[in-house]
Amino acid sequence: MNDHYLKKLDRVTAILTQLQSKPIVRAQDLAKKFEVSIRTIYRDIKTLENAGIPIIGEAGSGYSLMDGYKLPPVMFTKQEVLSFITAEKLMQKFSHESLGNHYQTAMEKLRSVLKHSDKNLIQNIENQIDIYNYNPKTEDSIKNIIPIILESIAEKHQISIDYKTVNEKISTRTIEVVGVFFEFNFWYIIAYCTLRNDFRQFRIDRILNIVKTQNPYLQEYGQINDYRKSPNGNKTIVKLLVDKKIIGHLNNSKTYYGLIEEKETDKGIEMTFETDWIDEGFPRWLITFGDYAEILEPEFLKTTMKDLIQKISKII
Structure with missing residues (x-):
């Protein structure tokens, strides 16, 4: 043929x-x-x-x-049909672009097994549901990058990537991916890096090139959440004294940056963090409310913050 x-x-x-x-x-x-x-x-x-x-x-x-030509193998309730449409709207706004086309095709297949009345229900309601996302989607230079990564996990084969760090440095890594997750508008992978002989977290939009290899994983891995709790074991304890009036603005981010304890005092809220990102991520987050926070420990974080502020002041 x-x-x-x-x-x-x-x-x-x-x-x-x-x-x-x-x-x-x-x-x-x-x-x-x-x-x-x-x-x-x-x-x-x-x-x-x-x-x-x-x-x-x-x-x-x-x-x-012709109505009734194909009887669906599974019957869905109207509530289930409506949930499909809501999920589709969420996927349109929040899914990674490399998953979008595959999800759309899957939804078309799902619609194909619905009875005629439910298809009409979808047609009448789908334009009445919307999801407002105020964060722009990240763009990747590689088509179908997440499916490639997921295939490597399923097949337990290593992948080779060219990765650009936050400092614009590019390195080639051979990694064994444990899992994929989405957080704060970015897609990430957690993987064992054969170069560092340790677990590392990579932001997917910073991967410039990806190649599937035929090399099998060197070891077995557990669930992704086991590694997100402690991706590399190099955690630093940070203690801050934060003004009470700013606490409400930190609710959506404090857990992400490793909050393990929060205690109210006469001077403010004493917050204890356990973080892996003491060099970059945590200081840059802290600077967003630095005028309302006092660093109690570690002492070197004060120097890091001063250096970061000086760097910013030279640019402004």
Whole structure:
């Protein structure tokens, strides 16, 4: 079977999924989706009809499948159907771009097994649900990067990456990925780095190149949360005395930066952190409310903060 017929088979199968997932499908929309002429879509529809698929409609008005043609193997409640739509909206706003197309295809397959009335319910409600995300999505230079990473985890094969640090330095690492997670508008991976012989955290949008290898993992790993609690074991205890009036603004971030204890005193709130990011992340977070906080320990953090403030003052 040559490439032309393979492409046609894939397209005709996808058109059937479209017909199963929507009440009415227009030839113009199909032509745009599959990047072919409308005349080609007409021929594809005729192919489906010749194969015994009961298609209702004609060129110019749109197509649909005869109601009841395919009984869904699983019946969903209306509440479940509505939850699918809400989840789809969330994925559109918050999913990584390399997952978006795959999720859309999966949703089309799910819609295809819904009964006719539920398809109409979706059509009536999907434009009435929206998710407002005020953080711009990060852009990656590598297409399908998360699926590549997930495949490496499933196959337990090492990957090689070119990685750019926050200081714009680029290094090549061979890593064994433990897991992927999303936090504060960025996607991260936790992996064992063979260069450092330790666990490291990498931000996915800073990966410039990725290559799957055939080298198997050198060891077995547990769940990702086991490593997020202590990704490298080099934690530093930080104690701050924070003005009470600023505490409310830290609720969404203090846990992320390692809060382990919070105690109210006459002078303010004494906060104790256990952090892995004492060199970069923690000081840069602290500077956002530094005029309301006193560093109790460690002493060297005061020097780090002074150096950071001087660096900023030279730029401004």
